[in-house]
Amino acid sequence: MREKCAVLGIRSTQNVFDSIYYGLYSLQHRGQESAGLAVYNNNEIDVHKDMGLVSSVFENVFLEGKVGIGHVRYSTQGDTRIENSQPITIGYGGGSLAIAHNGHLVNGVELKEKLKKKGAVFTTDTDTEVIAHLIAQEHMKTGDFVNGVGKAMKKMRGSYSLTLLKDDRIIAVRDPNGFRPLVYGRNGNQEVVASESCALDSLGVPFVRDVKAGEILVLGDKIESIRKTRDKASVCMFEYVYFARADSVIDGISVYKVRKNLGENLYRAAPVKADLVTAVPDSGITAAIGYARASGIPYGESLIKNRYLGRTFIMPRQEERERGVRIKLNPIKSEIEGKRIILIDDSIVRGTTIKKLIDQLRNAGALEVHVRISCPPILNPCFYGIDMQTSDEFIARKFRVDEIRKEIGADSLVYNNIEDLVDAIGLPRERMCMACLNGEYPLEEEQKKLVS
Amino acid sequence: MREKCAVLGIRSTQNVFDSIYYGLYSLQHRGQESAGLAVYNNNEIDVHKDMGLVSSVFENVFLEGKVGIGHVRYSTQGDTRIENSQPITIGYGGGSLAIAHNGHLVNGVELKEKLKKKGAVFTTDTDTEVIAHLIAQEHMKTGDFVNGVGKAMKKMRGSYSLTLLKDDRIIAVRDPNGFRPLVYGRNGNQEVVASESCALDSLGVPFVRDVKAGEILVLGDKIESIRKTRDKASVCMFEYVYFARADSVIDGISVYKVRKNLGENLYRAAPVKADLVTAVPDSGITAAIGYARASGIPYGESLIKNRYLGRTFIMPRQEERERGVRIKLNPIKSEIEGKRIILIDDSIVRGTTIKKLIDQLRNAGALEVHVRISCPPILNPCFYGIDMQTSDEFIARKFRVDEIRKEIGADSLVYNNIEDLVDAIGLPRERMCMACLNGEYPLEEEQKKLVS
Amino acid sequence: MREKCAVLGIRSTQNVFDSIYYGLYSLQHRGQESAGLAVYNNNEIDVHKDMGLVSSVFENVFLEGKVGIGHVRYSTQGDTRIENSQPITIGYGGGSLAIAHNGHLVNGVELKEKLKKKGAVFTTDTDTEVIAHLIAQEHMKTGDFVNGVGKAMKKMRGSYSLTLLKDDRIIAVRDPNGFRPLVYGRNGNQEVVASESCALDSLGVPFVRDVKAGEILVLGDKIESIRKTRDKASVCMFEYVYFARADSVIDGISVYKVRKNLGENLYRAAPVKADLVTAVPDSGITAAIGYARASGIPYGESLIKNRYLGRTFIMPRQEERERGVRIKLNPIKSEIEGKRIILIDDSIVRGTTIKKLIDQLRNAGALEVHVRISCPPILNPCFYGIDMQTSDEFIARKFRVDEIRKEIGADSLVYNNIEDLVDAIGLPRERMCMACLNGEYPLEEEQKKLVS
């Protein structure tokens, strides 16, 4: 499971290149495929973007400008195209515009077809270009850019945290459901919007507040906040469970704390006697720490992760796939041998990796392996920006929990249930999107209720 | 002076990747900045393009498909952007389209503004994207792609030799003036359109005929030729004088022969006693051979050109610019010493290089240096696809011929006049564009006469 | 502090390229500057080596051969030269030889000067080339390669774990003190020697035993073990404390266990009331886990490490160095606020980083910050293969512990003492090198006692 992207926008009294560089670097966990930035300078927008990590894309590069936006994009095998990298810049009747987008439009294809029928021409496969068209259109209709953004929002259904660069202003936009995070910070020199608060921290810029669901926040000579939609926030629970960096705070909730709570709840849900609480690194570590605290069972590392898997690392050929897990994660025999182990991870998608890890633990002498999973079983696809393989591959769709346990070879297997998840996050249940767990997609009906 | 680009299109019974690769390679002299190709396969268009020479852009690349187009783009210092490389691919109401363009629209900016006013959104700075928009629009209006191309042509003023990839067809288009060359060839396996006939030769595909000025040539399951405009051909004389490869044949005229004729005419225009006819390599060589034949004065090489100037070669810093010419061209003393020399080149733009070469020849012991220039003095900017620096820099605008002679330090200086140029090419005068020489731009009035 | 390199050698019934690739990858933590391998094939040695990580050095590379050695080298700023990368291959009177080396010769310069005086010629700056010369010389004198290696060992003083490729044999050598680790493993198909046992694990090859201090282990058609020196093992304690991967086992001792013990001993040495045990990631994590277990104080993460710092990441300019720490490590406010914190790391060299981290913790609301350090104060330089900056920069040479505490701004500061370190490792004190702590360099006198 991979999320699509992070966005950033900075308006400063000085050149913003360095700040965008370091800011994007702190958001790199949200996308390693490509990186880019656009700055406004001398009435023009300059862009630099390329495939690769932030550190290599901007090697030997410098763009002048005091206002700019940035983007990182997730990594996939296969057909990744430089054309799809962001920010996207367009020229239209209202001038120039650069746009960076995190999320996914549910009605992107539909909007694109409508726009095409009216004569629109697209050069990329991205939702982002669709959004750019909508904004351009509405800007030209209304004659006011920010107004146009608001009108465009009413046509867009789905998730979008956007940073727009229009002349010397940054316009930050978060969809009415606030599926994806977006935060705002400021110090004496600069104003920053970013996908996660860890970017503010890395820049030494104090957090001010989250951009609100449905809000248009304009960073210009003065700051304006516009909300044209009724707030029907439904933030993605998986940001807390897995995607966001543990040091980020989303909508007032510490990601780290949520993960620790999830571990504690896992203990309370089904206590089991054991000698060691351990995690699948890095995704299960914080929950394991929480579990250990609640249970009093000591926390330890049992699997060491190789940290040097580069972009071009060649995984072993098909016939020897099991080697793959061994190369990435290696058990520590001395810590495992003769112990009853609780192994914690954030989620199970297809179950193939956890099965091999359990095997490794048993080979290293584990007496028992009890698996605990922070996230309730994932049953449904996400339409709001998370790239899950076809839901057909979800092991939880094919098997009941006890069958999964057998399949992966665990002595016991316990997931948090939805109540425990809600409790761990601490937001009201109705303010979260948990469609992948319970099938209740917030947009089908909610969208109609948007204030017009 | 640099021309913009070459185009290519191939429809074959086999994969076209190799043929496009070798074909573009033979057109590399028309553009060294970027290269790209698009192929149609499984109802989709796949593209690969990048900055660099054909040989490096397609290293370790292969695209599957039996129909495809290609493009090379000229090299400039400074702001070259991957976004501007071609072919450009678009999605619109009529499906997908890839387009490659050689030329320049006179009304490109105007058309773009009109399109923007109607809501169009552009992602590049190229005329090519404007053309794509026009074609998309007209296709959607008329419901027929080829018809749409014809309608679009009526809005476009300027030079354009295009190859379009639409489904499994190649559509070749040459503007009503036929400013830029475009040829068609065929053998049992493949049909090819290309900017120059040398591409056909390199593929071993026999030349059939030039695509005609104003013609739309459709390479599909059958071949169709459509002409919606009255032919008012005015082919660019500079293709013969400098741009095209000497082994190409444009509109039935051998480029090599024209250059040789230009040399012969230079002799006849102003015979002078001398010991050696020599050329600025490579641009003046063929004319020098012609001059030598006509005059009976022996031809020889006096300046040796370094052939290894790569993309990243760093020219000497500003303060020592004269070193630049010395590194690129070195005189052969033994051939020069004590001789009266006729030095031939295709044209003089600013006069700085020829001045240094004359200096080098004198330092090497030349007794006299008589300069002969194939092309009459260039006085006006080109609007049809040749990238000339501002006409303010044309030495012929600032000085009369004898003043130029003094400025560059020659013993005598003779240009061909326009009659001699017309004679050397052998096309009727009215069928050539010589606007840069005489200011008679073919498009101002001609455009109106296009059949509607 | 950086260690120099890892070595690997594999003899197999099949091609060893893949195995060397994955094996080196698992040893990447010992060196990220360059990587290389040499294989024996058709009576020749083929080499491939380059600057960069394993994954990039061997991209699109394959070398044929069933016997081979590999090497990774540590990363420094500044004068790193491709010439110094390994394996080094030489031709000499006894044929060809490839050599990979981890360690440092105390008498390398002296030996080099002696060899030079006798006419030797060197092409690199490495000790490894000196060793190659000695072995070549002794091989030629004695007429037997392995014998020659033994003779050469008597001249070499310092640390060296070597893998040699001589014809179709691998010769593994560990210096008489066994400063650096070296292990041997085998399965039905292949025999492997490697710097750390984690490489065996990644290859699925069972560990057999450590190569012994002073041992020459020959992997050929049969396996031979030769020991020409009396064993005076003094393994580097810092391998356990910091360098080796936590999942490795060195000389029978689990690295993970040692680190956990160090944490436990830190607790016992000076218990303090606190709310959270936390670590400087990644170096202090295992000790912190041990401390937490011993103390009953909960373990948690308080600083999140950015995992994407690439080779080309540009650290902020001089004037804003504090940003550097912020970009690499970010505190989790929710976990820190209002708490008394125990912060654990493996060692303090100059004290600049820990000072900034304590600052970050206080800014995030920590009430108290108690620093605990696994390794006793480092006072002396290492001559046996660890690249410490000049000992002048060691904070522990300039200040007493309480002064250091003030300097870094901690509420309390406790190091393990040497007894606790010895206890944590569990090897007899005299079998460990702790010269950097106590100044007792094992080689000055010991070397003389080597059996002749």
Add this chain to the structure above:
Amino acid sequence: MREKCAVLGIRSTQNVFDSIYYGLYSLQHRGQESAGLAVYNNNEIDVHKDMGLVSSVFENVFLEGKVGIGHVRYSTQGDTRIENSQPITIGYGGGSLAIAHNGHLVNGVELKEKLKKKGAVFTTDTDTEVIAHLIAQEHMKTGDFVNGVGKAMKKMRGSYSLTLLKDDRIIAVRDPNGFRPLVYGRNGNQEVVASESCALDSLGVPFVRDVKAGEILVLGDKIESIRKTRDKASVCMFEYVYFARADSVIDGISVYKVRKNLGENLYRAAPVKADLVTAVPDSGITAAIGYARASGIPYGESLIKNRYLGRTFIMPRQEERERGVRIKLNPIKSEIEGKRIILIDDSIVRGTTIKKLIDQLRNAGALEVHVRISCPPILNPCFYGIDMQTSDEFIARKFRVDEIRKEIGADSLVYNNIEDLVDAIGLPRERMCMACLNGEYPLEEEQKKLVS
């Protein structure tokens, strides 16, 4: 046929990096595989070398130093190793030394074996390293570097033009036969030795004289010339015929003039009626110009060469090799059709290319094709630095001239004979090496006569 390398050495009052860069660039025709330079600075030698053209190897590189040497190496397919690139730097009892070499030692293998037997260790496959060892050895024996160079020369048999960097001096060495060129030039600021005079020209440094056969020329605070051997010069005739750049002057003879003379002699040897004299570009052009002058038959271009064949250009697959020639060279029909053609090239090795070109000319309408070859038939391998394929492949060893004519499909075929070649060059016959033509290798007996 490819020659090995060019050398360069510069001693200046300023930094030499730029001058070495531009100098090597002008010698690039002698080697495109790798490039490198070494400079002396602060009592140390710094080196930079890599695979690739001068322009790419030194991109973003700068080395400080007022004295330095450079090297370019020829390009082969297959096993080219960065280790074999030059300059080679060594450390030995006499300090540091950098060395660049053009040529080939006849007794290189023998010397290497002798040195190995005495304990020498080699890290490359190059003669150059052998020479470095010899010089190091003799320097240490005699105690004087230049003396040592002289002693070393007496052991070396074969061709070598060397530039040595020893402390702040450049030592230029040319073997007693002077097989390969080496020139010396000077202006107020810098002293330069280079493989060809064109490098002096490109630097604007006046030519002073050739380094003499057997001379050691020391560029230090004063200039010294040492000759320890009797001059038995036998310069390689093929430098004039093919290798050197046409604008170079070797041993007082203009390369351009020789080639023109060769063309004239070809005419005189066997006049034939024809309409056009033409060349295989670029190797036959100057001779063709000479032929045209002598015969009065007009010179013209009939085959256009594609100038953009890059390092990574992929030639067509095996099955369609004829495409290869077509892509590189394309005939100009208009110039060829209906004409009797004289086609001139410098030499025929295997005959496969010329056969295809004759074919192309006939297909383009040539009535007759008369082939004329500057160089007499090549029958024997070169041991002095030219990389000819095994002499088994020489067409002239398998067939008599008339058979070759039939094989390649020419109407007539005439080579210059050895007398004509001697006459064209103008040096006494005994002062040239023509072993590849007549089997008279200059070294077998000559070497013994060296003054001791």
